Amino acid sequence: MKAEDAAASGRHADEPHGNGIASRLNWLRAGVLGANDGIVSVAAIVVGVAGATSAFFPILTAGMAGLVGGAISMALGEYVSVSSQRDSERALVAKEKRELREMPEEELDELTGLLRARGLTDATARQVAVELTDRDPLAAHLSLELNIDEEDIANPWHAAIASAIAFTIGAILPMLAILLPPEDIRIPLTFVAVLLALALTGALGARLGGSPMLRPTIRVVVGGALALAATFVIGSLLGTTVA
Numbered sequence: 001m002k003a004e005d006a007a008a009s010g011r012h013a014d015e016p017h018g019n020g021i022a023s024r025l026n027w028l029r030a031g032v033l034g035a036n037d038g039i040v041s042v043a044a045i046v047v048g049v050a051g052a053t054s055a056f057f058p059i060l061t062a063g064m065a066g067l068v069g070g071a072i073s074m075a076l077g078e079y080v081s082v083s084s085q086r087d088s089e090r091a092l093v094a095k096e097k098r099e100l101r102e103m104p105e106e107e108l109d110e111l112t113g114l115l116r117a118r119g120l121t122d123a124t125a126r127q128v129a130v131e132l133t134d135r136d137p138l139a140a141h142l143s144l145e146l147n148i149d150e151e152d153i154a155n156p157w158h159a160a161i162a163s164a165i166a167f168t169i170g171a172i173l174p175m176l177a178i179l180l181p182p183e184d185i186r187i188p189l190t191f192v193a194v195l196l197a198l199a200l201t202g203a204l205g206a207r208l209g210g211s212p213m214l215r216p217t218i219r220v221v222v223g224g225a226l227a228l229a230a231t232f233v234i235g236s237l238l239g240t241t242v243a
Contacts, residue, residue, distance in 0.1 A: 032208060034074050034163035036201040038170025040224045042066045043194040044231040046178040047187060051235025054183050063178070067171040075164035082156035089153050096141050107141065108133055114144045173197050191228055198224040 045066040049059050100107050108129055115125035132140035142148040177190040202220030206213040 031162040031166040032201055032205045034078075034166030035170035036198065036205070036220060037074060038067070038070060038167035039173060039194055039197050039201065040227055041070050042171035043174035043178075043190060043224070044227045046174055047190055047228050048231030048235035050178055050187055050190075051232040052239030056179065059178060060175075063171075063175045067168060067175065070171065071164045071167045074167045075160040078163040079156045079160035082154050082159040086153055086156060089148055092146055092148060093138075093142065096146070097138060100137050100141065104133075104137075107137065111137075111140060111144065170197070170201070187232065191225075194228060195221050195225060 042063055046059050046063045049062045053059070111129040111133065112122075112125045115128050116122060120128065129140075139149075174190055174194050177193040178186050181189050198220045199217050202217035203213045205220075206216040209216075
């Protein structure tokens with residue numbers, strides 16, 4: 001939206017408006033979380049195995065198992081979670097439709113009360129409630145009473161697919177970093193690549209959430225570094241014991 005158009009409509013150009021915002025933010029969030037999880041979990045697996053053995057195929061096998069299993073797990077988790085959210089929202093929409101059909105006067109009084117609670121006078125609240133009811137009573141109640149947009153209910157498939165793809169993309173980075181370089185630099189290079197990637201996903205997640213980037217980025221990087229260090233130490237100890 002152009003700045004002049006946004007001003008004419010009473011909207012700020014740098015704020016999200018329109019249908020589909022919740023759905024888009026939902027799969028973007030799932031994508032960022034999936035990429036972050038793919039980076040950390042697969043990196044921890046391959047670094048742990050690399051701490052125990054320098055053999056190529058055990059590292060590759062463990063990494064691929066973590067990638068496939070993790071992508072499926074993330075997709076299933078997002079699908080179940082968002083499906084539950086969608087089912088709850090649909091049930092609320094159906095309930096509101098029934099109430100509007102069976103007791104319209106009570107619903108008009110309820111809408112008036114909701115508007116009054118937002119600071120409008122009794123007369124103004126009643127007038128606005130009547131106008132909203134004449135235009136689209138369901139949309140008015142869903143928005144003011146339940147904070148739901150019937151046209152913007154989250155899609156579980158979007159979240160599941162975005163999460164699985166993002167996890168796979170995130171997991172590929174530590175796989176390449178641990179498998180392609182020479183053996184003597186593969187682990188430190190993996191640490192550096194993973195921490196840089198985590199900084200990027202942390203900053204992106206903060207950006208999507210509209211929060212300052214520094215603290216979330218540091219939190220993600222420190223957490224990832226601890227996970228890598230822990231699995232590398234465990235792998236090294238187990239490798240020494242087996243040897």
